[in-house]
Structure formats: structure tokens, C-alpha cells
Amino acid sequence: MSNPPIRIALVDDQKLFRGGLKMILSDRPDFRVIFEADNGKQFFERLAFEPVDLVILDVEMPVMDGIETLEKIRETHPDLRVIMLTMHDSDRLINHLMQLGANGFLLKDENPEIVRTAVERVGQEGIFFRDYVSKALLKGGRQKPSKPDGYFGPNISEREMEVLSLICQEYTSKEIAEKLYISARTVEGHRRSLQDKTGARNLVGLVLYAVKNGIV
Amino acid sequence: MSNPPIRIALVDDQKLFRGGLKMILSDRPDFRVIFEADNGKQFFERLAFEPVDLVILDVEMPVMDGIETLEKIRETHPDLRVIMLTMHDSDRLINHLMQLGANGFLLKDENPEIVRTAVERVGQEGIFFRDYVSKALLKGGRQKPSKPDGYFGPNISEREMEVLSLICQEYTSKEIAEKLYISARTVEGHRRSLQDKTGARNLVGLVLYAVKNGIV
DNA sequence: GTTTCAATAGGTAGAAATACCTATTTTGAG
DNA sequence: CTCAAAATAGGTATTTCTACCTATTGAAAC
Known part of the structure; x- marks a missing residue:
């Protein structure tokens, strides 16, 4: 299958990590890293002139963080695929990102092969889940505190x-x-x-x- | 016994109540109300020219309240007898007032005879206690919360x-x-x-x- | 379909709490 | 007596909380 390669943007303020990512992805002829950016603001500036199919977006960034960027992407580029990257494995965060329309979610300590798989799947199928993601979604993103049995106080939502x-x-x-x-x-x-x-x-x-x- | 009458000052911002007090005390030939004042500030202004032996001092007053006035009296006129008056029967308050050097303490709903007795005793013996005062002093002025049994946490004073x-x-x-x-x-x-x-x-x-x- | 409520979020003000200081007085232990 | 701890209290700056507003959205109820 000689499909055109997936055009990728990397957005992460940690340049070293970004470099590592680029290395991992450059291994594959069907991936092409079009550009990199330090934050969401820079990303949008370059996106205007260099279209991509998929963006790997760090959650934690100064200036314009991953969440804000994801929201804006969904407003202006509904078809752009987004894989969110983060250090922290929080059910709440995963749920929120998925609700905002992320196509995939990866932890930063994932091994390279998983990253490649994620890009491939998101590129082809539009979505990639790891087990912890589905677990998080199952739990509704969080263990919601609820009113204990025998509670007769005022109605609390x-x-x-x-x-x-x-x-x-x-x-x-x-x-x-x-x-x-x-x-x-x-x-x-x-x-x-x-x-x-x-x-x-x-x-x-x-x-x-x-x-x-x-x-x- | 034809001692000179006890010279008294009344300090209370409620003029009606002060009037009542004056009536009660005027019954007795051995009492003489020298002057009245609305607050501690006024009291000191008049005290400079019209010395008294005893002052009946309301705790609750605007401008300069009874506590502040009592403190100042003890600094400048150690021998002046002071009977404190208040609406609220609080162990904490009683203890505090006595610690500040009050000679007596009365509730505002006390009957007239007790007021006269209080003035007489404070004038003669320098002190007058009702039962609730001694109770308050016994309790140390308050029910001090203490560390519960089996408490092993950090040392809390x-x-x-x-x-x-x-x-x-x-x-x-x-x-x-x-x-x-x-x-x-x-x-x-x-x-x-x-x-x-x-x-x-x-x-x-x-x-x-x-x-x-x-x-x- | 309208009404009501929960959830969302912004503006403005002021009160309270928090985080740093320093300093004096009192009290109890050694 | 001396030393340490506790209680007292002031200064300054910042953050958080509280009390009033208003307003929109979506979902459930009627």
C-alpha cells in the first residue's frame, strides 16, 4: 500500500523530548514530520501555511497549553487528528481530553513502538486507545463522590x-x-x-x- | 455611722437605663451620683475635675467601651472602685473583667436592691461578688477544651x-x-x-x- | 412548549486567611 | 538565674474566600 505519508506536527515545549519523538517517527517511511512547535500559539501560526493530518500535542505547556489548543483545533479544524501526550495518568484528565475530541492519548513514558502504533491507528482509523484510556472512560473519568446511604439532608447535586x-x-x-x-x-x-x-x-x-x- | 457619702459616676450610653440607675441609687443618703457619662472618653474628661470613689461602668458602649475604660482606669487611678455592668452573663467575660481589676460585676437585669448592696459592699470592702461570679472564677472563666484521652499527635498547647x-x-x-x-x-x-x-x-x-x- | 433547575462563568468589592517578618512579656524547667 | 517555649501583637503583601450581581446553556418536568 503506497498511500501518501501521514503529515505530522509535534507540539511540545521540551525540545529534547520533541527530538526523541521525531527520531521515533522518522523510522517509518509512511510518517512525515512536517513541523514542530513549542506551544499552541506557534502551532497555529505554522499550521496556516503547512497543513498536517495529525498533531501530537503535549498537555503541559506554557503560553497555550494542550487543552486550550485542542479546544481551538476542534473549533477551526474538526478533521485534524490529535494525539494528546502527558506525564500524568489521571482518569479525570483522560476523560476530559476525550470529551474535547482528542483522537488518542499517550503517556510520555510509553515505549516507542506504542507511539508508532498510535500514530498509525489514529491516521487510519481515527482513534487509538490504550487499556488505561478505556478504563478511564468506563469509570466516567472519575470516582464520583455520592451521597452516603441514609442521607436525609438537603438535596445536594x-x-x-x-x-x-x-x-x-x-x-x-x-x-x-x-x-x-x-x-x-x-x-x-x-x-x-x-x-x-x-x-x-x-x-x-x-x-x-x-x-x-x-x-x- | 455618718461617713461621707460614696461619690459615684455612672457610665452607660443608654440614657434611660442610666436614669433608672440614678433613681435607684438616689434613694440612699450615703450614695451620691456626682456625674454621668455616655462613654469612657467622656468619663475621663469629667473625672479630671470631679473626683469619685466608685464608677459603675457599662461593658457595651460605642467610642470607648467598658473594657478599654477599665484598663485605662487601672493604669491611671488604681484606687478607683469599679463595678462592671453588662447584659451578657459570660464566664469568659466575667473572668476577663476580674483579671483586669474590676471590683464588682452585675447583670443589667439584676433587681435594684442587689445594685445598692453591690455599691455598698464595693464602697466598704472593695469587692462584691454574686454567686455566678464566683462560679465563673472557679471554672477559670471558661470550659477549656483539652486534648482527648489517647491523643498522641503533636503537642498542642x-x-x-x-x-x-x-x-x-x-x-x-x-x-x-x-x-x-x-x-x-x-x-x-x-x-x-x-x-x-x-x-x-x-x-x-x-x-x-x-x-x-x-x-x- | 414553557418553566424550572443545575451547571456554567463573568464583574466588582470587601473580608478573611495566609505567608513572610519582627518583637516583647510571661512562665516553667533546669 | 538562665534558657526555652508559649502567648502576645504589630507590619506588609498576596491569595483566597465571601457576597452581591448578571447571564447563558442544556436537561428535566409539567
Whole structure:
């Protein structure tokens, strides 16, 4: 099969790692790395003149991170295939990326052969999953905290339970927002309604409520 | 016994109540109300020209409250007798006032006869106690929260326990400071050392620690 | 189909908490 | 007496939380 090679862009701020990736992919005649970029912003600048079929996108980047870039790609280039790369194996992150329309997900410590397979599959079939990805998707991306049995307090929504649970893990609103991929303002909104519902004066009251009702 | 009458000053911002007090005391020929004042500031202005033997001082006042006034009296007029008046029967408050050198303590809903007795006793013996005062002093002014049995965590001082306990009652640092009659900065200091000792990131962690260790 | 609610998120302000300092006084142990 | 710890409290700066708003979207209920 002498299909045209898959045109690839590599986006990662770690130049050494990017170099390694390029080496791995250059082995294959059916892959062609068209360009590299340090971040999402640079990527879009080059994409305008050098079209690619697939982009390998690092999640953690300064300036314009992988998530932001993925969102923008899905708005402007719905057919572009995207494989997300990250150091951290988080169910929540995997779920979020897939929801945003990623075509594949890889950990940075994966071995080279898997990377090649991923590119090949995403190029051909449009999707590539490792076992941990399907597990993450099965779990719905997270172990959602739920109301304990015999709970008779005010009606607390699932999302609020999730926020409450994270509050009790000593996270600030900003940190919770990052974990749930929502705005800190939204977290504050959930907190506000939790305080209203439970009658707590402040965070302390909320934590005590959670403890009393077996939520933590 | 034809001793000279006890010269009295009344300091209370509630003019009606002050009037009532004056009526009660005017019954007795051995009492003489020299002047009245709305607050501690006014009191000191008049005291300079009209010396008195005893002052009945309301705790709750704007401008310069009873506590502040009592402190200043003890600095500048050590022999002046002071009877403190308040609406609230708080062991903590009673203890604090006595520690600051009050000669007597009365609740505002006390009956007139008790007020007269109090003035007489303080005038003659320099002190007047009701039963609730001695009870408050016996209890050390408060029910100090203490470390529960079988506690093996880091060494938390009594004062810190007290602060921790109040934190878990949803009080802010400022409110705790008011309750304990110390500066909010001091409360913050205690909180800081509590967080250091327990490894808590924030208030939430501190509350969880308290819960885990049976302190609340 | 409209209404209601949950989730989302932004603006503005002010209060509270946190992170660094320093410093004095008191108290108990050695 | 001396030393260490605890309690006290102030300064300054930054972050977080809280309290008010408004507004849009999607899903469920009626």
C-alpha cells in the first residue's frame, strides 16, 4: 500500500523530548514530520501555511497549553487528528481530553513502538486507545463522590458533592477548578449553593457538615 | 455611722437605663451620683475635675467601651472602685473583667436592691461578688477544651486547643479574638502554629484534624 | 412548549486567611 | 538565674474566600 505519508506536527515545549519523538517517527517511511512547535500559539501560526493530518500535542505547556489548543483545533479544524501526550495518568484528565475530541492519548513514558502504533491507528482509523484510556472512560473519568446511604439532608447535586469532596481534601477553589476543568467562578458558585443549602457560615461549616453526614 | 457619702459616676450610653440607675441609687443618703457619662472618653474628661470613689461602668458602649475604660482606669487611678455592668452573663467575660481589676460585676437585669448592696459592699470592702461570679472564677472563666484521652499527635498547647475549638465552631479569627480578649493577630499566630504542627494546608485541614482526633 | 433547575462563568468589592517578618512579656524547667 | 517555649501583637503583601450581581446553556418536568 503506497498511500501518501501521514503529515505530522509535534507540539511540545521540551525540545529534547520533541527530538526523541521525531527520531521515533522518522523510522517509518509512511510518517512525515512536517513541523514542530513549542506551544499552541506557534502551532497555529505554522499550521496556516503547512497543513498536517495529525498533531501530537503535549498537555503541559506554557503560553497555550494542550487543552486550550485542542479546544481551538476542534473549533477551526474538526478533521485534524490529535494525539494528546502527558506525564500524568489521571482518569479525570483522560476523560476530559476525550470529551474535547482528542483522537488518542499517550503517556510520555510509553515505549516507542506504542507511539508508532498510535500514530498509525489514529491516521487510519481515527482513534487509538490504550487499556488505561478505556478504563478511564468506563469509570466516567472519575470516582464520583455520592451521597452516603441514609442521607436525609438537603438535596445536594452530584457536581456539588464532587466539589464538596475536593474541598474536604484541602483544595482551594482554584485547584478544584483545575481538577474539574471548569472555571474557579463555577466552583465558587457550587460552594455558595452548598453553603446556602447546608446553612454553613463558611468553609469550616461546610467541612463539618460533610463530616457529620459521612461524606468524608 | 455618718461617713461621707460614696461619690459615684455612672457610665452607660443608654440614657434611660442610666436614669433608672440614678433613681435607684438616689434613694440612699450615703450614695451620691456626682456625674454621668455616655462613654469612657467622656468619663475621663469629667473625672479630671470631679473626683469619685466608685464608677459603675457599662461593658457595651460605642467610642470607648467598658473594657478599654477599665484598663485605662487601672493604669491611671488604681484606687478607683469599679463595678462592671453588662447584659451578657459570660464566664469568659466575667473572668476577663476580674483579671483586669474590676471590683464588682452585675447583670443589667439584676433587681435594684442587689445594685445598692453591690455599691455598698464595693464602697466598704472593695469587692462584691454574686454567686455566678464566683462560679465563673472557679471554672477559670471558661470550659477549656483539652486534648482527648489517647491523643498522641503533636503537642498542642491549651491556648491552641481553645483556638482550634473555636475555629471548629465556625468563628473567624476576629471573632475568636473578641471572645478570648486577645488580638486577632495573636489568634492568627496560634492558627499558624496549629497548621505547622498538624501539617494542615489551611483551615479545612485543621478542622479535619480536629475531627479525626476527637477534638470536636 | 414553557418553566424550572443545575451547571456554567463573568464583574466588582470587601473580608478573611495566609505567608513572610519582627518583637516583647510571661512562665516553667533546669 | 538562665534558657526555652508559649502567648502576645504589630507590619506588609498576596491569595483566597465571601457576597452581591448578571447571564447563558442544556436537561428535566409539567
